[in-house]
Amino acid sequence: MKKIKITNSKSVFNFSSPYIIAEIGANHNGDITLAKKLIDSAKECGADAVKFQSWKPGSIEAKEVYEKNQSYNDGDGGKKHFGSLKEMVDKYYLRDEQHIELSNYCKAIGIDFCSTPFSKEEVDLLHQLDVPFFKTASMDINNFDLLKHMASYKKPIILSTGMSTIGEIERAIKTIEDAGNNQIIILHCISIYPPKYADINLNNILMLQKVFDYPIGFSDHSIGTSIPLASIALGSCVIEKHFTLDKDMPGWDHQISANPEELREIVKEGSNIQIALGSFKRVVSEDEKEKKGKFRRSVVTAKQLFEGQIIKEEDLAVKRPGTGIQPEEAIYLLGRKLRRNIGEDELLNWSDFE
Structure with a gap:
């Protein structure tokens, strides 16, 4: 069974103690004080890492997308969203200096800082900040140029697989391997916020364990704690879960995120589940x-x-x-x-x- 050293103090493998990532993403709403409060809370809940998203207004969307989303409203009277997509992106993206400040803050309180880069420049920035690993977005499973650039730094790569076929996952892995990097962790993921239970297909975790000689984890977009906990019972060694202080806060992902009570439950009960799984050998204690x-x-x-x-x-x-x-x-x-x-x-x- 392949082990990946995800940080200096933590290695993961199928059915190992789960590495819990509190996905802050853009839930800081462009407010560095809120970002630090989220980091503090994630640390108190027992998460291993906080993860942000590293993008700029020109990193992801073409002009056409911004032009089509002049009114970016969720149908809830603007409670979650405001103005145009461009206005929200301008407000929510993390500036370079904020990356540095948040990375230093995480080091000071003892929680891993990581982020998902959406361009080569953002990969370079995160490397300069000495992140322990790169986390890919599902949308970039076929962005081979970006995958190669991440792989060139020889850090572990956590690969999300939402919207992907087995063939696409295989090609992404081969791209990373051909770039000289075999430190890969694969996350089963459904890129719907939130997904229907019938579409989550947690048995894919067991399938991926058989198909690929890499650790398998789970990137969760469901509501509540039952699905990520169930994934740990199937051997998921990395859990990524969106995190917020308040599900009613304005912004993109707060509603489908875990609050502190839920994150604390995932950390505690996830550890209990992993310990309770024990051995395949019949042992009388x-x-x-x-x-x-x-x-x-x-x-x-x-x-x-x-x-x-x-x-x-x-x-x-x-x-x-x-x-x-x-x-x-x-x-x-x-x-x-x-x-x-x-x-x-x-x-x-x-x-x-x-």
Whole structure:
């Protein structure tokens, strides 16, 4: 099973302790103070990393897209969105100096800083900030030039696979490998916000584990905690979950994000699930061994018996505790002669027989 060293202190592999990424994305709403509050909260909840998105107004959208989205409203009276798409992008994108400030802030409080770059320039910026890994967006699974540039820095690459066929995933992986980088973690992902349960297909995690010799994780866009926790039970070693302080806050992704209570549950219960999965080997714990004497049964007398009596089946019963002759051994008592008188409902021992 392949292990990927995702940070200096953390390696991941299928069914390992999950590495939890609180995806802040643009949920800072362009406010550096809010961004730091989100980082603080993610740290308090036990997340391993916070992730932002590194783009500028010209990194993703062509002019045509901005022109078609002059009124960028969610149909909720402008509660979530405002103005045009261009106006929101201008407000929400992280400036270079803000990247530096947030990276330093994460280092100071002890949580990993990472981000998704959307251009080569943003890859370079994140490399200068010494991010432990690059995280790709699902939209860039076939952006081979960008993948090659990320791969050239020889850092681990976490590859999201939303909207992708197996063939597209294979080509993306080969592109990274051909660039000399085999430090890849694949995330099963459904790029709908939120997806229908029927479309999540968590069994794809097991399928990807069989198809690819790389660790498999899950990038989640569902509401609540049940789906990411279920993915951990299937062996997901990295969980990416959008994170907010308030689901009703204006912005793109707050509504489908986990709040602190939910993130805390994912961290705590995810760890419990991973530990509880345990081993494929059947093992009786020391605690269970200790329980045997109390919970199992032993052979006892069904009635008063006398010295010299030959034991018959109707002379025996089985009751707790399990410290004497075991029930499956009762057959070996039949036809034996007692060495002493024994009252009703008493435990029998091998020394009671000739």
